[in-house]
Amino acid sequence: MVTYARRMERLGTETAFEVLARAKALEAQGREILHFEIGEPDFDTPTHIKEAAIRALHDGYTHYGPTAGLPELRVAIAEAVSKSRGIAVTPEEVVVTPGAKPIIFFTLLACAQAGDEVIYPNPSFPIYESMINFVGATPVPIPLLESAAFSFDMERLEASLSPRTKLIILNSPGNPTGGIIPAADLHRIAEIAVSRGIMVLSDEIYSGMQYEGTPVSIAAFPGMQDLTILLDGFSKLYAMTGWRLGYGVARPHMADHLSKLMVNSASCTASFVQMAGVAALYGPQEPAQRMVAEFRRRREIIVQGLNAIADLSCAMPQGAFYAFPNIRAFECSSAEMASRLLQEAGIACLSGTAFGEYGEGYLRFSYANSEGNIRNMLEKLANFLQKLTA
Ligand code: PLP
Numbered sequence: 001m002v003t004y005a006r007r008m009e010r011l012g013t014e015t016a017f018e019v020l021a022r023a024k025a026l027e028a029q030g031r032e033i034l035h036f037e038i039g040e041p042d043f044d045t046p047t048h049i050k051e052a053a054i055r056a057l058h059d060g061y062t063h064y065g066p067t068a069g070l071p072e073l074r075v076a077i078a079e080a081v082s083k084s085r086g087i088a089v090t091p092e093e094v095v096v097t098p099g100a101k102p103i104i105f106f107t108l109l110a111c112a113q114a115g116d117e118v119i120y121p122n123p124s125f126p127i128y129e130s131m132i133n134f135v136g137a138t139p140v141p142i143p144l145l146e147s148a149a150f151s152f153d154m155e156r157l158e159a160s161l162s163p164r165t166k167l168i169i170l171n172s173p174g175n176p177t178g179g180i181i182p183a184a185d186l187h188r189i190a191e192i193a194v195s196r197g198i199m200v201l202s203d204e205i206y207s208g209m210q211y212e213g214t215p216v217s218i219a220a221f222p223g224m225q226d227l228t229i230l231l232d233g234f235s236k237l238y239a240m241t242g243w244r245l246g247y248g249v250a251r252p253h254m255a256d257h258l259s260k261l262m263v264n265s266a267s268c269t270a271s272f273v274q275m276a277g278v279a280a281l282y283g284p285q286e287p288a289q290r291m292v293a294e295f296r297r298r299r300e301i302i303v304q305g306l307n308a309i310a311d312l313s314c315a316m317p318q319g320a321f322y323a324f325p326n327i328r329a330f331e332c333s334s335a336e337m338a339s340r341l342l343q344e345a346g347i348a349c350l351s352g353t354a355f356g357e358y359g360e361g362y363l364r365f366s367y368a369n370s371e372g373n374i375r376n377m378l379e380k381l382a383n384f385l386q387k388l389t390a
Contacts, residue, residue, distance in 0.1 A: 012130030015354035019338070023348040034377045036365040037348040039175060039322065041239040043294075043368075045276075046287035049238060052279030056272035065271040067263045068255070069096025069247070073274045076281040081232070081249050084207070085217040087225055093249050095258040096269045096277075100205050100233030100246025103258070104131055107167070107201045107229050107248070110257040112137035116166035121152065123355030123362070125175050125203065137166065143358040146315055146326060150179025154188060161192065168193060170218060171203040173210050176355045176364040177324045178317020183216045190221035199254075201229045205246075208237035208288065210319040211296050219249075226251050229258075236320075237288050238280045245269065245277050295321045295367065298374060302367045305378035309385060321368045324352065328361040330388060338363060345384040347377055 019037040027033050068074065074091035082089045097103055104127050112118050114136035120128045122141035132139040140160050144150045152170075168189065172181040181189075193200050200218055207215040219228040233246025248258050262268065299316070302323045306314035311329035327337055334351040341347040341363075352359025367374060 007134055007136070010130075010133040010136075012126055012133065014126050015350055019342065019348055019350060019354075023342060026342070026346075031346060033342070033346050033348050034369075034373055034380065035348050036367070036369060036377060037350050039236075039320075039366050039368070040241040041236065041291060041295075041321070041368045042370065043239040043287075043291045045239050045243070046280075046283075048283045049240070049276050049280050052283070053243075053272050053276035056275035059275075061271040061275050063271060065268045065274065067268050068259045069094060069269060070271060070274045070278075073277050073281075076278050077247055077249070080281050081230065084215075085230070086220050087217070089249055092252055093255050095248045095250070095255050095262065096274060097246050097248065097258075097262060098244040098266050098269045098273075099235060100203075100231050100248075101127060102262070102266070103229065103231040103246060103248040104128060104201070104203070106258050106261040107199075107231075108132060108135045108137070109261055110254070111167050111199050111201075115164060117162055117164045118167045118169065119157065119160055119165060120169040121171060121174065122357065123176055123352055123359030124169075124171055126355055128169050128171075129356060138164075140165070141356060141358065144174065144177055144179060145358075149315065149318075150174060150177035150324070151181050152185055152189070154185055157189070158192070161196070165196065165198055167199045167201060169201045169203065171205075173206040173215075173317075173319020175206065175320055176322050176350070176352065176359065176362075178315075178320050178322050180210060180212070180215075180318045186216055186218045187221055190218055190224045193218075193227050194223040197227070199227050199229065200224070201231065203231045205231060205233055205236055206320040207232065209292055209295060209321065211299065212318045215319075229254055234277055234280055237292075239288075239291060240276070240280070243273050243276060245273050298367045298369075298371060299323070301371060302365065302374050302378070305374070306365075306381075309378070309382045311389065312385065321366055323365045323367055324362050325365070326361060327363055330385065332388070334360055334362060341381070341384065345380045347380055347384075 108131040230249040234240040314325035338351040352362030
C-alpha cells in the first residue's frame with residue numbers, strides 16, 4: 001500500500017471550498033441554492049484591470065519573471081503600502097505571490113518549527129491553524145469573543161505568551177467575524193513583540209474594507225517594521241480572486257526567505273497578472289470604492305435582517321464582508337445547523353467551527369451577494385428557524 005508523509009495528516013482544509021462543491025452538486029441535481037459560503041466579491045474585476053492584462057499578454061508578458069515580482073509591481077505596491085500604512089516601504093521589501101495565501105504558508109515554513117508556539121485568533125481563517133500544525137509547531141489559540149467585539153482578548157494573549165512564542169498572527173478586519181483590533185491593543189501587542197523579539201504575521205487582506213474608523217497596521221508602531229510580515233493582495237479589494245495575486249511586505253532578512261520559498265515552489269507569479277496589478281494600483285480607484293460602499297449598504301441589510309429573526313442575534317461587523325450571527329439560542333450545533341440549512345433550506349453558509357473551536361454557536365454568511373439574494377436568504381432562514389423551534 002502507498003504511504004504518505006506523516007505531515008499530511010496534520011494539514012487541515014478550507015471548508016468554504018467543500019461547502020461550495022456540495023452546493024454545486026445539489027444544484028446539478030436541480031436544487032436552487034443561495035450562495036453565502038464563499039468569501040469572494042460578486043463584482044467583476046474592473047474593466048481597466050482586465051484590459052491591462054490583455055495588453056500585457058500582447059506585449060509579451062508571457063515569460064518567467066523575477067521570483068519576487070516584476071520591478072514595476074513591487075514599486076507600485078511599495079508606494080501603495082507606504083501611503084496606506086504610513087510607513088516607508090522599499091520595493092526590495094515586497095514579495096509578490098500567486099494570491100495572498102502563500103504568504104501564510106511561507107511565513108509558517110520560515111518562522112516556526114517543532115517546539116515553537118504560534119499565537120493566532122480563533123475563530124479565524126482556517127489556513128493559519130492548518131499551517132501551524134503542518135510545520136509541527138504548537139497552535140496557541142486566542143478566543144475572539146463577541147462580548148469583546150471579536151477583538152483580541154488582551155489578558156488571554158498576555159497569559160498565553162511563553163519563551164517559546166515565535167510568532168503572533170493577527171487579522172484585522174477579521175474573517176469570519178468582521179471584528180477589528182483597536183489601535184490601543186495593537187500598540188500593546190507591538191510593545192510585547194518588540195520586547196520579546198516575536199515576529200508578527202499581520203493579515204491585512206481586508207484593510208480596504210473597514211467601515212468604522214481608519215485601518216491601523218501594527219507595522220506602523222515603533223520597532224515593528226523589523227518584526228512584521230504584512231500580508232495583503234488584490235483578491236478582495238479589486239475583485240480579483242481568480243487571478244491569484246497577493247504579496248507580503250517584510251524586511252529583507254524575511255523577504256529573502258519568502259523569495260527562496262517562492263523559487264522553490266511557484267518560481268514566480270504570472271507576469272501578465274502582475275501587470276494587471278500595476279493597473280489596479282495606479283488606475284482609477286472608483287470601482288473598488290463603489291464596491292466597498294455597496295458592501296457597507298448590504299451589511300446594514302443583512303445584519304438588520306438577521307437581528308429581526310427571533311432568537312438570532314448578529315453583531316455589526318466592522319470590516320470585510322461577513323456576518324457572523326449567534327445561534328446559541330437554538331439547540332443545534334453550528335455544523336449541524338449549516339448542514340441542515342444547505343440540505344433543507346437551500347442556503348449555503350459556513351459553520352462557525354469551520355474557523356476553529358471557538359466558532360461554535362455561530363454561522364458565517366458572506367454578504368458579497370446581491371441585495372435580492374440577501375433578502376431571499378433572510379426570508380428562507382426565518383422560515384426554517386421558525387419550523388425548527390415550532
Ligand atoms: N487571509 C484571509 C483572512 C482570507 O480571508 C483570505 C481569503 O479568503 C486570504 C488570506 C487569502 O487570500 P487570497 O485569495 O488572495 O489567497
